[in-house]
Structure formats: C-alpha cells, structure tokens
Amino acid sequence: MAEIAKASARPRRARWLDARQLGSIATQLALLAVVGGLFYAAAVNAARNLAAAHIASGFGFWNNTAGFDISQTLIAYSSSASTFGRAFWVGLLNTLLVASIAIVFATVLGFTIGIARLSRNWLVSHLAGGYVELIRNVPLLLQLLFWYNAVLKSLPELHGSMTLPGGGFFNNRGLFLPRPQFGESFRFALIVFLLGLIATLVLGLWARRRQDRTGKRFQIRWIALGLIVVVPALVFAASGSPLSFSFPNLGRFNVQGGVEILPEFAALLFALSIYTAAFIAEVVRAGLLAVPQGQTEAAQALGLPPGATLRRIVIPQAMRVIVPPLTSQYLNLIKNSSLAVAIGYPDLVQVFTGSVLFITGQAVEIVAVTMAVYLAISLCTSLLMNWYGHAVGIVER
C-alpha cells in the first residue's frame, strides 16, 4: 500500500496546475456559493416573514420553564423547574435509549434468523423464512399499534396484576421490577470485576498473538470465568453482600417504587426490533451466500467442525458484504423510532416537535433543530459503522 501511495503522489501534484482542474474547482466553488446563498436567503426570508406575521422567532424560548410533565425521564426533570431545553434533552435521551436497545435486539434476532434461514433443517429454515415474509410485508406503524393496543393493553389491570417471581408486577401500566440498591462497599466488588475484565482482555489478546505466531493455543475460558465471575463474587461475599432490592408494591392507583418499564416503551422496542430484524436477517443471508461455497468446503477438508467453519471462515468474509446494508438498517431503525408519537412514548419528536412546538408555536426553529439532530445521530452511526466495517474487513495479503 505504502508504495502505491508514494507512486501516485507525484503525478497528482503535477495535475494540480492543470487548467481543467482549476476550472472544475471554480465551478464547484460557484455551486457552493449558490447553495449557500440559497440557504441564507431562505433564512433571511423566513425571519422577515415571521416578523411580518407577528410570530415570535429565535431561541429565546429555550430557557423558559416548560410546565408540562413527561412520563419517562432519564435525567432529572420537573414540570415546574425544568426548561424547554431540558425537555429537549429528555426527549433526545429517550430516543437514544429506545433506538440503542432496539439495535442490539434487532441485530441478535436478525443474525439468528438470517443464519437459521440457511439451515439444512427444513422446519428451522422455513420458520425463519415465514418470519421474514410476514414481518417485512406489514407496515411498521400497524405493527406498533398492534403491540400497543392489542397486546399490551390487553394485559391485566392494576389490581389483577401478574406477580412475578422475585417481587415484580406486570400489568397494563407496565413492567415493575425490584430496584437494586447498592451499598457503600459494593464498589470493591465492582472494581475487582472491572480489573478482571481488563485482565481477561489483555490475556485474550496475548493468546491470539501467540497463536498467530507459534500456532499454540491457549485455553482462556476457565481463567476468564475465574477472573470475571468467581473472584468478584468472593469479594462481594467478603464485603458483606452490599446489595439489596427495593420492591415495588401496589398502591391505590399505580405500582409504587421499583424500576418501571412503560408499555409505550416496550411496544416501541418490540415493534422496532422485530421489524428491523426481518430486514437484517435478509442482509445476513445475502452476506453468507456471498461467501463462495469453496471456502466452506476447504474448511471442512481441513477438518474444522461446522460451528468453527461458520464462526472463523464464513462470517468474517460475509461481514464485508453485511456491514454497509446493515448500517442502512440501523439508520432506518433510528428514524423509525419517531413513530413513538403514535403511541405516546416521549421521544424527541413527541416531546420537542410535539409539546414544546405547540406550547411555543415556533415551528421553524424546532423543526430545524429536530432535523439537525436526526442528521447528526445518523451521521455518527454511519461513521461508527464504517469504522467497524474497516476493522472487521478481511486484510488482503
């Protein structure tokens, strides 16, 4: 690679002076100026029109008291003390929460189904095929409404709540689990756990290097178990088991205490995960089929078991094909999370382009900010996935 880069450097510098090249740059600068001018004119025009229509403009509202309540907040928020700006962050975090968990679920489910679809077992492959065809051909919004209205609302009411083993409740107001409460000395166990995790990673890296160099394998499994589970557990016990739970209990109207998972959140999570998983399954299937049959046969000829063939030979090569369309699916999922407005989950669109917009009436600013936020989230995701794609891509020798 280095040689190629050096070789191509010289002629490129020569071409820089090329008249045609200069012309092309001038054209592009002109285009940039036109586009920039258009945006500027639009902004100025909008400001003038707003003033003419006596509509307030600007971001003065950002620090005003919000005054409305939000059903799920990851950061401290109160209707009396928090601002519209705070409400924006609450909504954004709720969007990121549901999108990131849904991405994990969709990926696991999608890979499982994609691989299952290629199974030699007739039942498994056809079940997976049926799932894909059923899910990806029904609009997401309908699926969301199905989960919310048909499934979650038909759960028992508060006073008929299902009691879960371990002291949780499950009803049409959501899922309520005991809230863990960590004692002072819990941090010792936590520190030992983190140290164990780092040690295992270092050890794993060393084992990989040694295997690459000498071909000798080093069984890390039991050591890892000891470092990550056994030692922290011993420390936890020695420090007096500093973990207790605060249990939810049934109040007059609602379950009080404990960790609360709203039905709106659950419905959105299910719908997004299950829907996107169907598309990811197809992406995975395409990726696996793109690996030549010869690779599998060669692996089998070398005596690798089927599991190792899939893990070590097929998937690494398939990832090259899988990652770019997988990125698109992640982006779709993030944007689809805005369907939250249909069921009252307080995501960015519901809170910010919903309540905040309709209380302040400043449509232009709020819609612009929201679009910019989705753009930023999507670009970050793409960047991360491109980086990952390079990392897992086959290094050609």
Added chain:
Amino acid sequence: MSKVMKRVATALAFALILAFGTQAASAQATLKAVQDRGQLVCGANGTLAGFGRPDPQGNWVGFDVDFCRAIAAAIFNDPTKVKFVPLTAANRITSLQSGEIDVLSRNTTWTMSRDTSLGIDFAAVNYYDGQGFMVRKALKVNSALELNDASVCVQQGTTTELNLADYFRANNMTLKSVTFATADEAVKAYDTARCDSYTTDSSGLYGERLRLTDPSSNIVLPEIISKEPLSPAVRQGDDAWEDIVRWTHYAMVNAEELGVTQKNVDDMMKSDNPDIRRLLGAEGKFGSGMGLTDDWAVRIIKAVGNYGESFEANVGQGSPLKIARGLNALWTKGGLQYGIPIR
C-alpha cells in the same frame, strides 16, 4: 395514522412557506379572499361531540360549527358555504398561521402567550370553560384531590397539559401523565384502563364520555381546575376580518338578550325597540360598515339561531351532552355572556 404525519407535514410545509414564500399580501383582505373563493374555510375539531364533528351523514354539526356557519351566513346568506377542516390540538395554530384556514373555531383557549407570540388574535369568548377530570366510578374517587399518584391521560399541545402539571404540583400530588398527540388516542387509552383519569376542558369531558364503551360507568369530578375561555381565532393583522368574526358572536348574544330567535326574527323586524331595529339592520348601517350587508344579523339568526338556541341545540338540553348554561348564561341570568351594544 395520517394525523401524526399530517401534523409534522403541516409544520414542515409552514417552515417551507416561510423560507421561500412571501407572506400573503392579503393580510388585510381575508374577507375579499373568502368572497372570491365563494366559501369560508373553517378549522374545526372533527371528533368532539357537541362542538364539531361530522354526523353519520357527513354533515358537520356542533357549537363551534354553528359559529362558522353563522359567519358564512353573514357573508353569503348561505350557511352551507363553509368547508370544514378537521384539526388536532397540535396542528390547529399552524394551520391558521399558514393561511390554510380563514378562522379557527375549535374549542381553543385564549391565553396571553398565544395571543402575543403566535401571530393570531382571539375574537371573542364564545364559551367559558374550565378543565375537569373524568374517572371510572369503580375507583370510588370523589374529588380530584384524591388523585395522588394516579395515571392521567392527556392530549398534547393543549393548555390542559400545562394546567394538569400545575394542579398536581400545587397540591403536592405525584402525577403520572401519559401524553398523546390526539384526543382520540388519549380517550382510547383511558378507555382501555391505561390511565385512571382523563382530563380536558369539562365541556369536552361530556362530549368524550359519549364515545366510551360504557359512558355510564364514568363520572366527571366536581373540581374545575382552570379558566378556559374558548374563543374563535384569526390571523393577526387583518382587523376588518377580526371585526366580522367578533361581531358574529355578539350579534348572536344580543339576539338572545333581545329575545330574537330563529322563529320570530321576521316578526321582530317590525319591532319598535331601537336595539332590535339596529341589530336587524332596520336602522343604521352597521353591516355595511364591516363590508357586509345591513341584514347580516338576520342572516345569522335565520341560519343558526341566537346564542342560547345554538348552545341548547348542540351542547345543552337539546343534545345528549346536557351541559348546563352555567358561566355561559347571559349576564342578566348570572352568567358571563354579555352582548356588546350595537350602536
């Protein structure tokens, strides 16, 4: 789900118009635009019984609908020359700002911030309302003050959403609100017991209760927790048009005060009472002063009746809602409706 999409689309379209369009030069000429079009475009509720929604035959009926018909009657002498646009609480203001509708007659609360920062003006309070709560009888709740820790379904983009938070805070109660984009969704969620209570303007509670699976097992709590003066609204900057909307309301109230009804309006033309003569255009040039005809009020009363008649027929004793006049009685009968003199 077109409602949700429509809401974002309206905001987006409005942003685009602001960015690339020129502000309608017709800030002064809504009346002319309506006359040229041959039709009034009226923003209405669309789902609220008694106030504005299409009946099973597709004809729009309700108290707010009558008001738009009254304006159409004053302009065209034909109460059917109205196109109703169903709006959610969320997109109603944007629709008015962007010029999609000529007048907003959709149980909208007049507040200072709406009046001063949204580029709209409120014409006249045609319904004095207040926010209330509905609960299921089975909960055995007798007062809103017992709702500590209760889940409350509420519609987004309303003063209701703000009053709710204020009320719970002021009374040191914990609130679990569940916010929906439309009243439809909020009521449906309440009906499936996702919430213990549903809150909106009390007039709306009576209307929405009729849509529940079992209306009789739900009660409206006695507390009224806010002032909700509902008023039709117009774009700011067209004072002549605002006058027409405002005086349409006062013509109806004056008619009730003077005993002029849909039935007796023709006989009343011969009355000697100067107040009645001015209202009905037999004396003075009040209609033509607004760019209408002098019999404008006669047209209104013939089309929808006086204020009391419209009230009783749509939301009062002549309707399934059976709402008492209360604050909306005439000032002479202990209410707040007061006809500004026509002279």
